[in-house]
Amino acid sequence: MDGPNAVAVSAEGFGLKGPRGWAFRGVDIDAEPGALVVVEGPSGSGRTCLLLALTGRMRSTEGSASVGPFRLPKQLSAVRRISTLAHVPGVTDLDPALTVEEHLRERALLQRRFDGSLRALLRPRAERAAASRARIDTALAAAGLDREALPKGTRTAVRDLERNEALRLSVALALIGRPRLLGVDDTDLKLSDAERTQVWDLLRSVAESGTTVVAVGSEAPKDAVVVSTAPRDEADERSPGNPGTDENENPGTDKKETADALAEAGRA
Template sequence: MYVLGAGILARGIAVRGPRGVVFANLDFRVEPGSLTVVAGPSGSGRTSLLLVLSGRLRTITGELDVDGLPLPRKARMVRKLIRPARIRPGCELEERHRVREAITERRLISGTNKASVELGLELVGLDVDRSLLIGELPPEERLLLAVGLAAAPAPAGIVVDDVEAGLTQSGRARVWAALHEVSRIGMTVIASSTDRPAGDVDVVRLPAGRSYDPTAEIPLPEKVGR
């Protein structure tokens, strides 16, 4: 499986929520096929940014381009390119469903065939008893199942919220390794986390904390080395 990932360019974007502006003056660039981590404390707007980048939340200012498609005008097309694996709250696997039921549901929604689902699960290194309830799986395997199913139809990119929430150190390492594998096939992966992970990843930090200069060069996300 090889995927042509989506590139993203943001200049001075801002989002407003029920309690006011969530973040503002945010500039960054995401390279196609990269693993980019949106890092920041609780309430900094990590989930909101993932919703924006997947065409599910409108910005109030700035310019945003996903794979050549301007948002919010082309949001419907972007939603087909960037699939959510998990966005909290509202987009998570139902814990009362069995694994096989979740697979069937995602296949129907995305139009994915059985072979593609198997490739997606193999990509993230997941092999579980499909008669189990989602809620019976360890937290990292619930997340890996969601990632594998989101990757199965080979979208240009996926977004994954709260990667490290509720995971042990070994569980975190396993999930980050799987996300690296997804990006290695060319798929753009954007994941949110309170802390930046170890390893070579791109990082978009929230809050941005700087003014928007329309003449400035757009920076690449910060590289975090080992």
């Protein structure tokens, strides 16, 4: 569904090559505003790098892509302003010692400080607090995170959350910023079949509400726009400079390069 803020996502021959080889290449996408785009592919095939590139956190080196009116790789900063990330290891990690409430308050405070207008910042404290609570409540509802269902409500520490609950919290934190594009990594990792279905229902709902979603997953729902980072054939897989399935043979999936890329994304 085309919501008020959703953006179209397209790509043609999109690729990213690092010092150790291709992270991904030859990616084509044609997704309408409000779509649920699922990035599939074997582990080490560049799924997270593609997610980061589409949200403006990594610079592509081949082909082109568009996120709404903005072109990649030329308008990275513009794409970063309208997109946000959730559940990306090394980038959006939750602090296990903090409570759900502490995470939500911190994110709302940062959001108000960095994207609020001067007029909004000058409003009485009570009004600002009420606006923050409203934004948090809206994000929690959109992420399907029920405070009352948590062991200690929002005073529950992140370390005590189930994996599904932690994912929903990460999505809620991202939605506080009211993005037009949401990128979510490892959506169905270590989840049961029932939990996977719930997560896809959640992300579909977010998309239908007006935020285009790009998510990394192993089994996309039938109504999703599916994008694969897997090599197209054996020749591509083993040709010089292209990703292979064996991490030890593939320079594009070197663990140090991936860690460096994630660290850079966290600073973006």
